[in-house]
Amino acid sequence: MTTDTQSIAALVSEAHSLFAATPGGANASYIPYLASVPSTLAGLAVVTADGQVFEAGDSKYAFAIESISKVFSLALAMEDIGPDALRQKVGADPTGMPFNSVMALELHDDKPLSPLVNAGAMSTVSLVKASTAEERWARILGMQRDLAGRQIELSDEVNQSEQTTNFHNRAIAWLLYSAGTMYSDAMQACDVYTRQCSTLITALDLATMGATLASGGINPITKKRVLTAANIPHILAEMTMEGLYDSSGDWAYTVGLPGKSGVGGGILAVMPGQLAIAGFSPPLDPVGNSVRGQRMVAHVAKALGLNLYRVPGA
Numbered sequence: 175m176t177t178d179t180q181s182i183a184a185l186v187s188e189a190h191s192l193f194a195a196t197p198g199g200a201n202a203s204y205i206p207y208l209a210s211v212p213s214t215l216a217g218l219a220v221v222t223a224d225g226q227v228f229e230a231g232d233s234k235y236a237f238a239i240e241s242i243s244k245v246f247s248l249a250l251a252m253e254d255i256g257p258d259a260l261r262q263k264v265g266a267d268p269t270g271m272p273f274n275s276v277m278a279l280e281l282h283d284d285k286p287l288s289p290l291v292n293a294g295a296m297s298t299v300s301l302v303k304a305s306t307a308e309e310r311w312a313r314i315l316g317m318q319r320d321l322a323g324r325q326i327e328l329s330d331e332v333n334q335s336e337q338t339t340n341f342h343n344r345a346i347a348w349l350l351y352s353a354g355t356m357y358s359d360a361m362q363a364c365d366v367y368t369r370q371c372s373t374l375i376t377a378l379d380l381a382t383m384g385a386t387l388a389s390g391g392i393n394p395i396t397k398k399r400v401l402t403a404a405n406i407p408h409i410l411a412e413m414t415m416e417g418l419y420d421s422s423g424d425w426a427y428t429v430g431l432p433g434k435s436g437v438g439g440g441i442l443a444v445m446p447g448q449l450a451i452a453g454f455s456p457p458l459d460p461v462g463n464s465v466r467g468q469r470m471v472a473h474v475a476k477a478l479g480l481n482l483y484r485v486p487g488a
Contacts, residue, residue: 179226179228182220182222182226182228182478183228185473185474185477185478186218186219186220186228186229186230186474187230188473188477189218189230189469189470189471189473189474189477190216190217190218190230190231190470191230192469192470192473193216193466193469193470193473194216194231194455194466194470195214195216195466196465196466196469198457198459198465199457199458199459199464199465199466200213200457200458201213201439201456201457201458202437202438202456202458202462204339205332205335205336205339205437206335206339207238207329207331207332207335207336208238208240208335208437208438208439208456211237211438211439211456212456213455213456213457215232215235215237215439215454215455215456216231216232216453216454216455216466216467216470217229217230217231217232217233217234217235217376217377217453217454217455218230218231218233218377218451218452218453218454218470218471218474219233219376219377219378219380219381219451219452220381220449220450220451220452220474221378221381221382221384221385221394221395221449221450221452222385222388222394222448222449223385223388223389223394223447223448223449224389224394225385225394225395227378227381227395229377229378232377232454233376233377233378233454234376234377234378235376235377235454236374236375236376237374237375237376237438237439237440237454237456238329238332238371238372238373238374238436238438239318239370239371239372239373239374239375239380239436239438239440240371240436240437240438240440241273241290241295241371241434241435241436241437241462242375242380242434242435242436242438242440242442243314243318243370243371243373243436244289244290244294244295244298244434245290245409245412245413245417245434245442246314246317246318246321246370246383247289247295247298247299247302247314247317247367247370248260248289248290248295248298248409248412249317249321249401249405249409250302250313250314250317251289251298251299251301251302252402252405252408252409253401253402253405254301254302254303255301255303257404257405257408260289260298260301260408261408263297263301263355263357264285264286264287264288264289264294264297264298264301264355265285265286265287265288265289265294266287266288266408266411266412266415267287267288267415268287268288268415268416268422268423269282269287269288269291269416273290273291273292273419273462276345276346276349279293279346279349279350279353283353284349284350284352284353284355285353285355286350286355288412288415288416289412290412290413290415290416290417290434291416292343292346292367293346293349293350295367296343296346296347296350296356296363296364296367297350297355297356297357297363299314299358299363299366299367299370300356300357300358300363301357302314304358307358307359307362307365307366310358310362310366311366311369311370314366314369314370315328315369315370315373317400318370318373318375318383320393320396320398320400321382321383321386321393321400322375322379322380322382322383323382323393323395323396323398324379326373326374326375326379327373327374328369328372328373329372329373329374332371332372332373332374333368333369333372336368336371336372337365337368340364340368343364343367343368344360344361344364347360347361347363347364348360371436375440376454377440377452377453377454378452379452380440380442380450380452380454381442381450381451381452382394382395382450383442383450384442384443384444384450384451384452385444385449385450386400386401387401387406387409387410387444387446387450388444388445388446388447388448388449388450389447390403390406390447391403391405391406406446407446410432410444410446411432413432413433413434413444414426414432414433417432417433417434417435418433418434418435418441418461418463419435419461419462419463420461421459421461421463425468426483428472429443429471429472429475429476429481430475430480430481430482430483430484431443431444431445431451431475431480431481431482432444432482433471435462435463435464435467435468437458437462438456439454439455439456439457439458439464439467440452440453440454440464440467441453441454441463441464441467441468441471442471443471443475445475445480445482446482448480449480451471451474451475452471453466453467453468453470453471454467455467455470
């Protein structure tokens, strides 16, 4: 990878110019708030493991974190119970089905398989150590803040929009509870999960969160250790397996970096030891990934020669 800061800055600007107006896709419509976000927005940010920052476009526009939050509650639960227990209780395999699938549970004795689908995310939230729902929520929000290096906040508007439309997730939570794969009160876990999806972040925040993973758990901006270094490979493996919903395999095949997307339009890719790339644009493809975000992030990754599966010198 080139370490020339001018080259990275130029690539970030180039990727934004090339793909910020790419046609296609549509805002998520099943959550009213997301449908109202201007579809023309597009931002891109890169944060390196040593704290260098590069931005273009709407990189400071605050959008709903949505499913990207699953990575960070996973990280917290792993800190609490360890990677082995997390894999035993929740799993590390792709479901091969949509992120909110009930059938995926039914086919596997109501075990979620992955912490990055809705069922697994709620099960993961229930594993975060806390004596009350409010304590669990405070710890998850604290993790998001430590990873971003600033005071991430809950959006009451997003939360209200989601809490009044999350009936499918409530049903999944009860299925988990009935099978013994929910480890706290089912409705409390569903409520906290919905809140964790309702915080507002920017592409710059997201790149900083990813760079904290890239740097082995130390936030490169604040220099605070947030995560245990030994847990990072497990988190990145989960992102590789299920991070981009039904197209996770295609992303690994074509881009070769652990990633995570959210229906708020955000997308994150991490190159361990080097940097993180974050894109944002609301229009989504049919499986829920930002159309422009994927193009922008992939362009930067390819131009910098970032791919976990690339043989050096080949």
